[in-house]
Amino acid sequence: MIPSFDHYKVKWQVESDDVIKPGLEAIEEALSLVGNPQQTLRVVHLAGSNGKGSTLTFLEAIAQEHGLRVGKFMSPCIVDVHDQIQVNGQAISATEMDRVFQQMQQAGLSGKLTDFELLTVVAFLHFVNKKVDIALIEAGMGGLLDSTNVVTPIASIIPSIALEHTKFLGDTLESIAHHKAGIIKQHCPVIIGELPDEAKRVVYNKASDKRAAVFELGHHFAIMATPDGECYTNEAQHCQISNLTRSMKGGHQANNMALAITAFFELASVLNVSINHSAIRQAVQNASILGRFEEIMPFIILDGAHNPASAEKLVETIKNEFPSEPITFVIGILADKDVQQILQIFEQVSDDFYFVDFDNPRAMTAQKMLELSNATSKTVLVDYASFLQAQSQSKQRTVVSGSLYLLTAVRNRLKE
Known part of the structure; x- marks a missing residue:
């Protein structure tokens, strides 16, 4: 159940199922009926057990501080369905939601999707309508068979892997890692946090199959505490950013911040954006997320x-x-x-x-x-x-x- 979503479904007579049906066939068919909006978006795709939302929030703040127009799709909602889809921190409005539902109604999407699949289509259409520079997309569950896994991202991020949703994803770390690693695409780099060894092997094997570069926290880049805040280092980029102070509490948020900074390097090279260390410092200080301490x-x-x-x-x-x-x-x-x-x-x-x-x-x-x-x-x-x-x-x-x-x-x- 997605709060306030039924209002639009009833208003526009677009039906969807309140169930979980892993798989991509239905959403691929639906997206083709609305012009495949996901294919025109530049995307960073996130999957993982914990840290997705915080990493996405750091990355959103960094991108915005560099002047980019940023769409983000997160789940579940904080208040209601509107806050799951945002552009530059502004939740999709009722008028904007109506516009997208009208598009979907006219395309004949009623009865074809689950609620989350339908919401995924809403996000893609809204981001195209708003002409975002980058869309940050968080997988709802797993990755491989999640409805968001129809994108070809600039980069993928997997902050962590732990036992969760075992009914759908399997009851071993290897099985769950198989689903999370499903977001890795051909030649698209993947940025990973501290993963258990058995999960990390699965991710590296998948990346090898897809010829995707892996950037691993603690190996290719690092974050460390200093007397003046925290210091990010990235050997491949020959980069060091010191005096980082963040508002989000907890040592694990330092790791999420490092993942986001690393992902922004990948974004910046594709979008031809000059990286500003002062902007990164300001962004991580401003970044905050509801429901995280x-x-x-x-x-x-x-x-x-x-x-x-x-x-x-x-x-x-x-x-x-x-x-x-x-x-x-x-x-x-x-x-x-x-x-x-x-x-x-x-x-x-x-x-x-x-x-x-x-x-x-x-x-x-x-x-x-x-x-x-x-x-x-x-x-x-x-x-x-x-x-x-x-x-x-x-x-x-x-x-x-x-x-x-x-x-x-x-x-x-x-x-x-």
Whole structure:
């Protein structure tokens, strides 16, 4: 379910299925009916278990700071469907969405696609309509069979690979890496973060098959802490950028920043853009993303850690940022995630848990999460909006986490 998407589907009588159907045949047929907009776009394609959104946000900021018009397609939404498709940070408007739906209705797309496939077509058409210089496209799930995998990118980025969506992607790192590496295209470079060895082998083999250059963090480029911020180095580019200071918290965000800078070097060479180190410094300082260690109100943190790997990063950041503070967790998780392991990781920094139900057909019930928890203080929470306001007023550090869908619900309730 994509919030507010049904409004346009009903208005323009364009039907689509609220299911997951991996594969490219349907979307390829649909795109051909609307003129194959994806073929006219210059694209950076991102797939991975964690870090896609943050890497994309760093790259967006760097490109914009260099004067480029940047489209981005991310999922899931923060508030509703509009914020998943943006140009230079501006969400697609209702008028612009109507324009694209009219195009799709006239092309006869009704009944041919799933919701996410239809939304992917919306993104491509909107970016063409807005004449973007570059489109940053985040895969929805996996990569190989994801509806976004119809592009031929300037570069691909795989920030991380961990066990996730095992029902669709397989239950081994090799299987999941096979899907993520599916975004690698012939002669198109791929930029990778710190990957487990078994996943890295799959990616390198795929890149070799496609004759695609691999640029690996810690091997071809690096990021390191210095007294004056962080320093990025890239041997191939004979480049060093020092005094980098970022707003996004957590050591893992340094890696995402480095991936984005490396990707921009590839972009700049294709788009004939002169790289400005001062612009990069300004961009990474400005870059921020909702739901990534976001303090939505005093003492209340939202973080979309939704699998064990991202839960580890959140715990690491909590230890660094609040080493002596007691932490309360408000948790809601999708049932197809490794819920027990995520909770065990969170329990490293807290013994105070509140579990909530939220409106998603895949959500695990609050009662079931409570039963899986080993915490001694655990409660099913109904009115989380009032609870969070009280926690803020009493200056009790509280982290809301487990699912980006929960974060959307919390944000909307707090705005009300």
